[in-house]
Amino acid sequence: MKIAVIGGTGLIGSQVVRKLAAAGHEAVPHSKSTGVDVLTGEGVDEALAGAGVVVNLTNSPTFDEASPAFFQTSMDNLVAAAGRAGVGHFVILSIVGVDQVPEMDYYRAKTLQEHILATGPVPYSIVRATQFMEFMDDVMSWTSDADTVRLPATPIQPIAAADVASEVAEVAAGAPLNGIRDIAGPDIFTLDELGRITLSHKGDNRTVVTDPTAGMFAVVKGDVLTDKDAHLAPTRYADWLA
Numbered sequence: 001m002k003i004a005v006i007g008g009t010g011l012i013g014s015q016v017v018r019k020l021a022a023a024g025h026e027a028v029p030h031s032k033s034t035g036v037d038v039l040t041g042e043g044v045d046e047a048l049a050g051a052g053v054v055v056n057l058t059n060s061p062t063f064d065e066a067s068p069a070f071f072q073t074s075m076d077n078l079v080a081a082a083g084r085a086g087v088g089h090f091v092i093l094s095i096v097g098v099d100q101v102p103e104m105d106y107y108r109a110k111t112l113q114e115h116i117l118a119t120g121p122v123p124y125s126i127v128r129a130t131q132f133m134e135f136m137d138d139v140m141s142w143t144s145d146a147d148t149v150r151l152p153a154t155p156i157q158p159i160a161a162a163d164v165a166s167e168v169a170e171v172a173a174g175a176p177l178n179g180i181r182d183i184a185g186p187d188i189f190t191l192d193e194l195g196r197i198t199l200s201h202k203g204d205n206r207t208v209v210t211d212p213t214a215g216m217f218a219v220v221k222g223d224v225l226t227d228k229d230a231h232l233a234p235t236r237y238a239d240w241l242a
Contacts, residue, residue: 002026003172004047006078007057009033011134012093015165016055016172023173031058038074041081048085054078055091055172060109063216067109075116082122089176090122093168096130096157096182097224104219114180123176129164130157130184130225133240136198139191143214148207149199150214151192157226158194159185160240163233182230187237191217194237201241 003020007013008029020027028047030036036043038058048054056078060067082090094110101107117124131139136158143150167183189197195208212218217225 001052001173002028002050003053003055004028004030004051005055005057006030006036006038006047007059008055010057010059011132011161012165012168013055013057015162016057016169019165019169020172023169025173038077039070041077044077044081045084048078048081048087051085051087053089053091053172054082054087055168057093057168060106063104063106065105067106068112071109071113072116075113079116079120079122083120087122089172090117090120090124091168091172092117092124092126093164094126094128094180095225096128096184096227096230097220098128100224101220104216123178125171125174125177126180127164127168127171128180128182129167130159130227130230132164133158133160133185133235133237136194139215139217140195140198142216143211144206146206148209149195150209150211151195152212152214152218152220153190153192153210154217154220155188155223155226156191156194156217157184157188157230158237159183159233160235163235167231167233182227184227184230184232185235185237186232188223188226188228189237197237198241 060070
């Protein structure tokens, strides 16, 4: 089938396109670089023309209070265009526990994105993933200096981007869930523990200091970013690092 992958040139999107194409589908990547702007609507109708499925992997350029407006506008444009094009399945990628952390602007924005899709007219699937292994360096950089990295002891269940892409591609090629599929890595760590493992592997001599106030994940309460009952991906963090 023809599958339009919006945001199809990014970390997850490019892998989703490759996996769908390998399975025999006509997976077409779309992004600003191909003339598709989800905020203005430019090129959106053309991108969805003839597609049976649309996968939206676009993301807000910021994690702050501006992010809800991005998802409101982009989803309004895409859902309307999907309806006009007769798309039969609309897939988005979200975050495990996203609706349990209202203190975070970005998580509220992603919850809004889910709501717009779930209450819209197009059959849908929401894939919620835990934190990407690929983002660990970025997370540490937010609260680090020359000697220390400060991280909270927030439980997370990291998943490899390649495993996320496989799950998204599988869902996109299947029947609409009209619901949510949670996916997660096979192991749970505290964020500070994961920082120590990462620095040790890299031969980085900085010290990880457990700081319950440090960084974006400090506001997370309990283990809401993990899910032992999720579809568990195969890649372990130690193997990914290696």
